[in-house]
Amino acid sequence: MVEVSEKLAIEHGLKSDEYKKICDLLKRTPNITELGVFSAMWNEHCSYKSSRKHLKKLHTKGEKVIQGPGENAGVVDIEDDDAIVFKIESHNHPSFIEPYQGAATGVGGIMRDVFTMGARPIANLNSIHFGSPDHEKTRNLLRGVVKGIGGYGNCIGVPTIAGQTCFDESYNGNILVNAMTLGLVNKNKIFYSKAAGINKPVIYVGSKTGRDGIHGASMASAIFDDKIEEKKPTVQVGDPFTEKLLLEACLELMAGKSIISIQDMGAAGLTSSSIEMASKGNLGIEIDLTKVPCREENMTPYEIMLSESQERMLIVLEEGKENEAKKIFDKWNLDFAVIGKTTNSKNIELFFNNEKVAEIPIDFLAENAPIYDRKWIKTKLPKQNNFSKNQFKSLKLSECLNKILMDPNIADKEWIWDQYDHTVMGDTIQKPGGNAGVVRVHGTNKAVAASVDSSATYCHAHPLTGGKQVVCESWRNMISVGAKPIAITNCLNFGNPEKEKNMGEFVECVEGITEASKYLNYPVVSGNVSFYNETKDKGIKPTPSIGGVGLLTDYKKMMTMELKNEGNYLFVIGKTEGHLDQSIFARNILSEFNGPPPEINLFNEKQNGMSVLNLKNKNLIETCHDVSLGGILTAISKMGIKSGKGVKLFPLQGLVNKFEYFFGEDQGRYIIEIKPKNLENVENMLKKDSIHFDKLGLVEGNKITLENDLKIFIEDIKEGYKKWLKEYMVN
């Protein structure tokens, strides 16, 4: 037997005062299995010890919310008896060490979170962030991550409908892989993880347990150093085929009435799943580890409890339903074992070869887990830049546009999403590359829109504004496809919370997210936190990823961003002040990296968005695209490239110079296309609502023109926009 000491506890990622607390609580020294259990439950990834205090502030309620944070995933009402279960989760650390398996198991894990609740997954999304394209690791990491996401999702047969890919040198040593899944469930048949009743059988189903992924959650709670390659064994290995079987088997079992509660074995495997179920039900749990199906020989209780082998579930069944359930898992060729029972002891008791190998009161692991009120500092709003006329003098609109369309953060990502099956299930009505992905609710007139957004540059410059901005951007994406925004899920990727600056970024981003989601009635229903995205003292930019979900009651009214008809008018909804600080233009063309991000005015944001939705519901607009990174000219270029149609821009009114006007990243704006016959009607409605709008131009020909200032063929800008990533990946 291994002797447990403070040194060993520290090797498990615990702090010395945490170890002391364990000994105090137990009134003895834990044995090795118990130490393993504590370290798995008390690490940052599982305990949220640095973030919990602040996450409490999130806006999580709303009339559409059926289940907020705290379950396997959030649930929202989409009318009739339908509900959408969704969540986003990070798999950053493993994906950097082993990109294919890391990303693949990230997708597998989030899908399990969703079908654990009784929902059939209907769409996958992802947000992936890589280091600078020039960094030696970026290309291979990108290739591996994309292959991993595709390899898993494609095999399961769930379409990957939207996503986001960003490059920034702050991710050179810590890439981000955030995966999101949406599932469809009957709102009267949702399954939860809370166990109930004593002496109920505890069932293990799915794959066998191996030695892979031991301490995965602890690894995800640590910063990287030179020895990360040694951590490869802590990365789990995915088997999407087994997951597909597990999905079908679980849904088949869920159609009956034998399940009391169900929980997937994700981070910290059997440890966290069993403890969470018991803790939520205020019960005890007894497990005989000898009965756990193992893939490898001579696995110890410690290894069995900490393994993060994939594609496994823990179920508390009604008594006497074991045979009925077993039949289903036999049909799908999956392991099924009764491994324990619920008890009234309020302890977790582990047995191995008829010997008790661990006994810990469950509230020591859950409620008594440490919570930290970490120190943090505010980020001041940076000073605005005063760009001089000289800086614009030698610039040409067309050259700037071409350069921006080839910027890695703007350029077309077809190379990526061609590798994801985005049409399986036969309900994808808006594919990747639009404002949001849209899938029909099978067999109904409804559709669900979803997107993922992040704006690390803005969050880095001013976390509070950045936090608000990401939520607003997500909201705009929903509006742009004609969906009513319902709720969001957030994946909060940050650096080391033990550093005041990083902690401050977290606190203020959460504050921004909360403020915006409250104002827009766009609540957070699920999410996760990923801290310690830091390598050798260098942390990532604060990167909250927001996954948004919206509802279209009539899918035939969905909007797209392709320009539709020659002679139609284009309006910009929302005011353009020409905010260049932190824009792609400032960074890429002017090489200016300082300054504040564009301001968020929540009042205008809401008014503008509701007004666009209103116009759409009255069938007055043909096309909609929100204006984001790269400003107006980038937005209309993308609309032109998608449709092959050009735009004749009207001469500029007002004082804003043309670079500021066309590349400024002011918020709360949309470009809409209007038929001439609806023009007056639209203008009147916008004036009545006091919405600011500019008449931007007309859909015309095959080029973008602006008096003598700009004449550029859509074909030409398309080439650069489409080729950057493809060429980058070939080289």
Add this chain to the structure above:
Amino acid sequence: MKSSVIIFPGSNCDRDMDVALKKFGFENQMVWHNDAEIPKSDLIILPGGFSYGDYLRCGSIAGKSKIIKSVIKFANSGGLVLGICNGFQILTETGLLPGILQQNKYLNFICKNVFVKIKNKENKYFKKIKKEVLELHIAHNEGNYFCSSDELKSIEDNGQIAVTYCDQAGNDDEKNNPNGALKNIAGIFNKDKNILGMMPHPERMIDPFLSGEDGSLFFENLIESL
């Protein structure tokens, strides 16, 4: 008309196929791989997906499954058997169709719309389709068709090439070859043309709100020709 869609563990286009068949008037039933017998059918479909995880080799384990004996018997007696994507891979593994499907030339999974040219209309699958070029959808990692030069000569001589990848105008040259398939082959028949295997998914193109509608032409013809 009665159709049967076989479900293997890992099939994932079975529901999409069921939806499409029913939409165009088939009375469709789903058949589990472990069943020995297939109910009376006019058409059997092996759907897309990753049967048995596509472990070992795509379609190989399904090619040895319990139900497949009945499929072979049905095909050999002249019954119509259609394999889409993984179904095509399974048909080559059983030997019902010649050749093999290798990994795509550029080693990536490809999901996108493609055009295919109909090469032979003297069969129930394409007889009444008026168009020469269809826009369909592919989603596969192993669709790179290959066979020996003797086999190629034989399938060409017998008019067994069903559809080839091409552009909108019908040029089926190397430039319009998404996956490296020999002669741009996207689908082939057996000698008697009662068995068709093809990589593109007509069931994903049956609605103007999806990727397109040319899949409807395929199913409309099928129900009419049977």
